[in-house]
Amino acid sequence: MFLYEDIKTELRKKGYKLTPQRKTTLDIILKHNDKHLSIEEIYELVKQEYPKIGLATIYRTIQLFEDIGIVSKHNFNDGCNRYEYADPTREHNHHHLICLSCGEVSEMDDDLLEELEREVKNKKGFQVTNHTLKLFGYCKKCKDKR
Numbered sequence: 001m002f003l004y005e006d007i008k009t010e011l012r013k014k015g016y017k018l019t020p021q022r023k024t025t026l027d028i029i030l031k032h033n034d035k036h037l038s039i040e041e042i043y044e045l046v047k048q049e050y051p052k053i054g055l056a057t058i059y060r061t062i063q064l065f066e067d068i069g070i071v072s073k074h075n076f077n078d079g080c081n082r083y084e085y086a087d088p089t090r091e092h093n094h095h096h097l098i099c100l101s102c103g104e105v106s107e108m109d110d111d112l113l114e115e116l117e118r119e120v121k122n123k124k125g126f127q128v129t130n131h132t133l134k135l136f137g138y139c140k141k142c143k144d145k146r
Contacts, residue, residue: 010068024050025061029071029085036074036082036096036105076105076134095133101142108135 007026008018018026028045029037037045043058062083065071072086076098082105095108117128138146 007068007070010070011064014064014068016064021046021050021053021057022061022064024053025058026065026070029065029083033085036076036084038080038082040080042083074132076103077136078103095135097135097137097139099139099142100136101138101145104139106139 004018004023004026011018011022016022025042025046028042028049032045035041039055039058039062042062043053043055046053046058062071066073066083069086071083074082074084074096076082076096095110095112097106097108098104113131113133117131120126120128137143
């Protein structure tokens with residue numbers, strides 16, 4: 001997990017500071033690190049703690065955080081981008097299971113693509129450094145209802 005000092009160092013390298021608005025936004029992302037939040041959801045949560053913040057500030061902050069690797073952007077085909085804390089200790093991104101009925105997104109940490117990565121390297125000479133995988137279907141609750 002990123003430490004504030006690491007984040008401050010990364011920001012400084014790019015000529016930025018960890019302002020109160022950025023710190024509050026980061027706190028919200030870390031507090032909800034089990035969720036995949038949209039910009040609007042992040043804005044509403046930050047606004048509760050920093051009422052004078054504007055939506056444009058959140059957009060710029062999230063873009064900056066994405067640029068320096070603090071957050072990852074995902075598109076789950078629900079009409080908006082979603083963001084989550086990008087854990088620098090993970091070798092690969094985790095996988096996402098997206099329910100087509102209720103929209104629930106759950107995570108799967110198992111790296112099931114290791115064999116495929118080896119095969120790609122052996123057959124194509126291509127070294128995979130990361131991947132993303134989204135599986136669409138029905139969660140247990142929605143499947144049981146069907």
